[in-house]
Amino acid sequence: MKRLPLTREQVQSVDQRAIQEYGMLGLVLMENAGRGAAEVIQRSASSGCIIVLCGKGNNGGDGYVIARHLDLMGRDVRVISVVPTDALSGDAAANANIALRADLDVHVVENQAEIEQLVGDADVIVDCLLGTGATGPLRGLYADAVRIANRTQATRIAIDVPTGIDVDTGTADLHTFNADLTITFVAEKIGFGLQQASQFLGQIELVSIGVPRKLLRQHGV
Numbered sequence: 001m002k003r004l005p006l007t008r009e010q011v012q013s014v015d016q017r018a019i020q021e022y023g024m025l026g027l028v029l030m031e032n033a034g035r036g037a038a039e040v041i042q043r044s045a046s047s048g049c050i051i052v053l054c055g056k057g058n059n060g061g062d063g064y065v066i067a068r069h070l071d072l073m074g075r076d077v078r079v080i081s082v083v084p085t086d087a088l089s090g091d092a093a094a095n096a097n098i099a100l101r102a103d104l105d106v107h108v109v110e111n112q113a114e115i116e117q118l119v120g121d122a123d124v125i126v127d128c129l130l131g132t133g134a135t136g137p138l139r140g141l142y143a144d145a146v147r148i149a150n151r152t153q154a155t156r157i158a159i160d161v162p163t164g165i166d167v168d169t170g171t172a173d174l175h176t177f178n179a180d181l182t183i184t185f186v187a188e189k190i191g192f193g194l195q196q197a198s199q200f201l202g203q204i205e206l207v208s209i210g211v212p213r214k215l216l217r218q219h220g221v
Protein backbone atom coordinates (compact mmCIF):
# COMPACT_ATOMS: atom_id res chain seq x y z
CA MET A 1 0.00 0.00 0.00
CA LYS A 2 1.45 3.38 -1.01
CA ARG A 3 2.03 5.39 2.12
CA LEU A 4 0.15 8.71 2.02
CA PRO A 5 2.17 11.90 2.60
CA LEU A 6 1.24 13.78 5.79
CA THR A 7 0.70 17.41 6.73
CA ARG A 8 2.64 19.14 9.53
CA GLU A 9 -0.37 18.77 11.79
CA GLN A 10 -0.76 15.05 11.03
CA VAL A 11 2.92 14.37 11.73
CA GLN A 12 2.74 16.28 14.99
CA SER A 13 -0.45 14.34 15.86
CA VAL A 14 1.34 11.01 15.31
CA ASP A 15 4.11 12.23 17.59
CA GLN A 16 1.77 13.42 20.33
CA ARG A 17 -0.56 10.37 20.14
CA ALA A 18 2.39 7.99 20.35
CA ILE A 19 3.28 9.74 23.61
CA GLN A 20 -0.17 10.43 25.08
CA GLU A 21 -2.14 7.36 23.92
CA TYR A 22 0.58 4.71 23.71
CA GLY A 23 2.83 5.87 26.53
CA MET A 24 5.92 6.23 24.34
CA LEU A 25 8.51 8.83 25.34
CA GLY A 26 9.63 11.72 23.13
CA LEU A 27 13.25 10.80 23.90
CA VAL A 28 12.61 7.28 22.53
CA LEU A 29 11.14 8.71 19.32
CA MET A 30 14.12 11.07 18.97
CA GLU A 31 16.60 8.25 19.65
CA ASN A 32 14.95 6.05 17.02
CA ALA A 33 14.92 8.97 14.56
CA GLY A 34 18.56 9.87 15.14
CA ARG A 35 19.89 6.33 15.18
CA GLY A 36 17.97 5.42 12.04
CA ALA A 37 19.21 8.54 10.27
CA ALA A 38 22.82 7.88 11.37
CA GLU A 39 22.65 4.37 9.86
CA VAL A 40 21.41 5.78 6.53
CA ILE A 41 24.17 8.44 6.59
CA GLN A 42 26.83 5.81 7.31
CA ARG A 43 25.61 3.76 4.31
CA SER A 44 25.33 6.79 2.02
CA ALA A 45 28.59 8.53 2.93
CA SER A 46 30.98 5.93 4.25
CA SER A 47 34.03 8.16 4.77
CA GLY A 48 35.10 11.73 5.48
CA CYS A 49 34.40 14.50 7.97
CA ILE A 50 30.72 15.00 8.88
CA ILE A 51 29.39 18.36 10.06
CA VAL A 52 25.93 18.37 11.70
CA LEU A 53 24.22 21.78 11.64
CA CYS A 54 21.82 22.06 14.62
CA GLY A 55 19.05 24.55 15.36
CA LYS A 56 16.99 25.16 18.45
CA GLY A 57 14.16 22.63 18.27
CA ASN A 58 13.74 18.87 18.07
CA ASN A 59 15.16 18.78 14.54
CA GLY A 60 18.34 20.05 16.20
CA GLY A 61 17.80 17.44 18.92
CA ASP A 62 17.87 14.74 16.22
CA GLY A 63 21.26 16.15 15.20
CA TYR A 64 22.83 15.50 18.60
CA VAL A 65 21.55 11.89 18.50
CA ILE A 66 22.89 11.50 14.94
CA ALA A 67 26.29 12.85 16.00
CA ARG A 68 26.47 10.46 18.98
CA HIS A 69 25.69 7.40 16.83
CA LEU A 70 28.09 8.44 14.04
CA ASP A 71 30.80 8.93 16.69
CA LEU A 72 30.03 5.41 17.98
CA MET A 73 30.55 4.16 14.40
CA GLY A 74 34.01 5.71 14.49
CA ARG A 75 33.18 8.62 12.20
CA ASP A 76 34.87 12.06 12.35
CA VAL A 77 31.80 14.15 13.31
CA ARG A 78 31.38 17.74 14.52
CA VAL A 79 28.23 19.60 15.63
CA ILE A 80 27.74 23.28 14.78
CA SER A 81 24.90 24.90 16.74
CA VAL A 82 23.51 28.23 15.52
CA VAL A 83 22.04 28.89 18.98
CA PRO A 84 23.53 28.67 22.49
CA THR A 85 22.90 25.13 23.77
CA ASP A 86 21.17 26.55 26.86
CA ALA A 87 18.48 27.92 24.52
CA LEU A 88 17.34 24.34 23.81
CA SER A 89 14.55 22.70 25.82
CA GLY A 90 12.95 19.30 26.37
CA ASP A 91 14.25 16.32 24.40
CA ALA A 92 16.58 18.51 22.32
CA ALA A 93 18.22 19.91 25.46
CA ALA A 94 18.54 16.39 26.91
CA ASN A 95 20.42 15.16 23.84
CA ALA A 96 22.57 18.27 23.58
CA ASN A 97 23.59 17.72 27.21
CA ILE A 98 24.40 14.04 26.56
CA ALA A 99 26.58 15.11 23.62
CA LEU A 100 28.35 17.78 25.68
CA ARG A 101 28.96 15.40 28.63
CA ALA A 102 30.25 12.79 26.16
CA ASP A 103 32.83 15.35 24.95
CA LEU A 104 31.49 15.23 21.40
CA ASP A 105 32.90 18.03 19.21
CA VAL A 106 30.20 20.73 19.63
CA HIS A 107 30.72 24.34 18.49
CA VAL A 108 28.25 27.18 19.13
CA VAL A 109 28.75 29.77 16.37
CA GLU A 110 27.89 33.46 16.64
CA ASN A 111 28.55 34.73 13.13
CA GLN A 112 28.90 33.54 9.54
CA ALA A 113 32.71 33.76 9.57
CA GLU A 114 32.78 31.10 12.29
CA ILE A 115 30.43 28.90 10.27
CA GLU A 116 32.60 29.28 7.14
CA GLN A 117 35.72 28.36 9.07
CA LEU A 118 34.17 25.22 10.63
CA VAL A 119 32.29 24.04 7.52
CA GLY A 120 35.32 24.44 5.27
CA ASP A 121 36.68 20.87 5.55
CA ALA A 122 33.34 19.04 5.63
CA ASP A 123 32.88 16.07 3.31
CA VAL A 124 29.26 15.65 4.50
CA ILE A 125 26.92 18.33 5.88
CA VAL A 126 23.82 17.18 7.76
CA ASP A 127 20.96 19.71 8.05
CA CYS A 128 19.32 19.57 11.47
CA LEU A 129 18.53 23.30 11.54
CA LEU A 130 14.73 23.25 11.06
CA GLY A 131 12.13 20.53 10.55
CA THR A 132 8.35 20.56 10.75
CA GLY A 133 8.36 23.43 13.26
CA ALA A 134 9.72 26.01 10.80
CA THR A 135 7.61 29.13 10.25
CA GLY A 136 8.34 32.04 7.96
CA PRO A 137 11.60 33.18 6.31
CA LEU A 138 14.84 31.80 7.76
CA ARG A 139 16.08 34.06 10.54
CA GLY A 140 19.65 35.10 11.29
CA LEU A 141 22.35 32.46 11.31
CA TYR A 142 19.95 29.81 9.93
CA ALA A 143 19.98 31.57 6.57
CA ASP A 144 23.77 32.04 6.72
CA ALA A 145 24.35 28.38 7.59
CA VAL A 146 22.20 27.19 4.67
CA ARG A 147 23.82 29.59 2.20
CA ILE A 148 27.32 28.56 3.29
CA ALA A 149 26.47 24.84 3.18
CA ASN A 150 25.03 25.18 -0.32
CA ARG A 151 28.30 26.73 -1.57
CA THR A 152 30.46 23.78 -0.49
CA GLN A 153 31.33 20.63 -2.45
CA ALA A 154 30.16 18.49 0.50
CA THR A 155 27.43 15.86 0.22
CA ARG A 156 24.35 17.50 1.72
CA ILE A 157 21.87 15.44 3.75
CA ALA A 158 18.64 16.99 5.11
CA ILE A 159 17.00 15.53 8.23
CA ASP A 160 13.20 15.31 8.07
CA VAL A 161 12.84 18.40 5.84
CA PRO A 162 15.40 20.50 3.94
CA THR A 163 15.63 23.71 5.97
CA GLY A 164 13.74 26.42 4.11
CA ILE A 165 10.97 24.15 2.81
CA ASP A 166 7.43 24.56 4.18
CA VAL A 167 6.21 20.98 4.71
CA ASP A 168 2.59 21.80 3.84
CA THR A 169 2.86 24.25 0.95
CA GLY A 170 6.19 23.05 -0.50
CA THR A 171 7.32 26.66 -0.85
CA ALA A 172 11.07 27.19 -0.63
CA ASP A 173 12.77 30.03 1.23
CA LEU A 174 15.27 32.25 -0.59
CA HIS A 175 17.92 30.22 1.29
CA THR A 176 16.84 26.56 1.15
CA PHE A 177 19.19 23.68 1.94
CA ASN A 178 19.95 21.98 -1.37
CA ALA A 179 19.95 18.32 -0.32
CA ASP A 180 21.41 15.35 -2.19
CA LEU A 181 19.45 13.14 0.20
CA THR A 182 16.50 13.82 2.52
CA ILE A 183 15.99 11.38 5.42
CA THR A 184 12.42 11.88 6.60
CA PHE A 185 10.55 10.40 9.57
CA VAL A 186 7.20 8.58 9.77
CA ALA A 187 6.05 9.52 6.26
CA GLU A 188 6.80 11.88 3.39
CA LYS A 189 5.31 15.36 3.81
CA ILE A 190 2.55 16.84 1.66
CA GLY A 191 4.83 19.65 0.44
CA PHE A 192 7.43 17.24 -0.96
CA GLY A 193 5.15 16.55 -3.93
CA LEU A 194 5.15 20.17 -5.08
CA GLN A 195 7.51 21.33 -7.79
CA GLN A 196 9.21 24.10 -5.82
CA ALA A 197 10.20 21.69 -3.03
CA SER A 198 11.17 18.76 -5.24
CA GLN A 199 14.35 20.45 -6.54
CA PHE A 200 15.76 20.65 -2.99
CA LEU A 201 14.95 17.12 -1.74
CA GLY A 202 17.40 14.91 -3.61
CA GLN A 203 16.78 11.21 -2.98
CA ILE A 204 14.21 10.59 -0.19
CA GLU A 205 14.73 7.86 2.42
CA LEU A 206 12.05 7.08 5.02
CA VAL A 207 13.13 6.17 8.57
CA SER A 208 10.79 4.58 11.13
CA ILE A 209 10.83 6.06 14.62
CA GLY A 210 9.11 3.04 16.22
CA VAL A 211 5.53 4.33 16.24
CA PRO A 212 3.07 1.36 16.38
CA ARG A 213 1.66 0.27 13.01
CA LYS A 214 -1.90 0.59 14.35
CA LEU A 215 -1.33 4.34 14.91
CA LEU A 216 0.30 4.76 11.49
CA ARG A 217 -2.62 2.96 9.81
CA GLN A 218 -5.03 5.41 11.45
CA HIS A 219 -3.19 8.15 9.55
CA GLY A 220 -3.15 6.23 6.26
CA VAL A 221 0.59 5.63 6.52
Ligand SMILES: NC(=O)C1=CN([C@@H]2O[C@H](COP(=O)(O)OP(=O)(O)OC[C@H]3O[C@@H](n4cnc5c(N)ncnc54)[C@H](OP(=O)(O)O)[C@@H]3O)[C@@H](O)[C@H]2O)[C@H](O)CC1
Nearest residue numbers: 015030057058059130131132133134135136137138139160
Ligand atom coordinates in the same frame (compact mmCIF):
# COMPACT_ATOMS: atom_id res chain seq x y z
N1 LIG B 1 7.14 12.24 15.01
C1 LIG B 1 8.17 12.81 14.42
O1 LIG B 1 8.19 13.02 13.18
C2 LIG B 1 9.35 13.21 15.26
C3 LIG B 1 10.07 14.31 14.82
N2 LIG B 1 11.15 14.76 15.47
C4 LIG B 1 11.89 15.90 14.98
O2 LIG B 1 11.28 17.07 15.53
C5 LIG B 1 11.17 18.04 14.47
C6 LIG B 1 10.14 19.06 14.84
O3 LIG B 1 10.65 19.69 16.02
P1 LIG B 1 10.12 21.13 16.50
O4 LIG B 1 10.85 21.46 17.75
O5 LIG B 1 8.62 21.10 16.52
O6 LIG B 1 10.49 22.14 15.33
P2 LIG B 1 11.88 22.53 14.63
O7 LIG B 1 13.01 21.76 15.24
O8 LIG B 1 11.63 22.45 13.18
O9 LIG B 1 12.05 24.15 14.97
C7 LIG B 1 11.87 24.56 16.19
C8 LIG B 1 12.23 26.01 16.46
O10 LIG B 1 12.97 26.68 15.45
C9 LIG B 1 12.64 28.08 15.51
N3 LIG B 1 12.23 28.52 14.18
C10 LIG B 1 11.06 28.27 13.56
N4 LIG B 1 11.02 28.83 12.33
C11 LIG B 1 12.21 29.48 12.19
C12 LIG B 1 12.79 30.27 11.14
N5 LIG B 1 12.11 30.48 9.99
N6 LIG B 1 14.03 30.78 11.33
C13 LIG B 1 14.70 30.56 12.49
N7 LIG B 1 14.22 29.82 13.53
C14 LIG B 1 12.98 29.29 13.36
C15 LIG B 1 11.50 28.25 16.49
O11 LIG B 1 12.02 28.72 17.73
P3 LIG B 1 11.86 30.27 18.15
O12 LIG B 1 11.73 30.24 19.61
O13 LIG B 1 13.13 30.88 17.64
O14 LIG B 1 10.65 30.82 17.42
C16 LIG B 1 10.99 26.84 16.64
O15 LIG B 1 10.50 26.58 17.95
C17 LIG B 1 10.88 17.21 13.28
O16 LIG B 1 11.11 17.89 12.08
C18 LIG B 1 11.84 16.04 13.47
O17 LIG B 1 13.11 16.35 13.00
C19 LIG B 1 11.54 14.15 16.74
O18 LIG B 1 12.89 14.14 16.89
C20 LIG B 1 11.14 12.68 16.80
C21 LIG B 1 9.69 12.48 16.47
Ligand SMILES: [K+]
Nearest residue numbers: 127130159161
Ligand atom coordinates in the same frame (compact mmCIF):
# COMPACT_ATOMS: atom_id res chain seq x y z
K1 LIG C 1 16.26 19.89 8.51
